[in-house]
Amino acid sequence: MRLWEVLWTHYLSEHLHLYVCVAILRRHRSKIIGEEMDFDTLLKFINELSGHINLDATLRDAEALCICAGENGEACIPPGTPPSLPFEITSMYNQQDDDDIL
Numbered sequence: 001m002r003l004w005e006v007l008w009t010h011y012l013s014e015h016l017h018l019y020v021c022v023a024i025l026r027r028h029r030s031k032i033i034g035e036e037m038d039f040d041t042l043l044k045f046i047n048e049l050s051g052h053i054n055l056d057a058t059l060r061d062a063e064a065l066c067i068c069a070g071e072n073g074e075a076c077i078p079p080g081t082p083p084s085l086p087f088e089i090t091s092m093y094n095q096q097d098d099d100d101i102l
Contacts, residue, residue, distance in 0.1 A: 014083035
């Protein structure tokens with residue numbers, strides 16, 4: 001829950017989720033590179049980390065990466081890359097009024 005709360009705040013960047021991913025990969029890079037993991041093995045390894053990630057350390061690393069990358073890092077994120085969550089959550093739940101249906 002805490003991870004989602006941090007991502008929803010768009011703290012430092014609307015793309016903080018990407019920095020969290022990089023922080024996780026950096027923390028486990030020795031094992032990933034040492035075992036020469038192919039894509040499927042890497043995906044399995046990352047999925048198995050669920051519930052075993054040190055969230056405090058990962059968020060600190062992600063924050064440091066985001067600050068270090070600065071505006072240049074933001075400029076490298078391709079246009080159209082989805083943010084952690086849309087800024088206008090209400091747009092996700094467009095509901096029609098009863099009057100509009102008739």
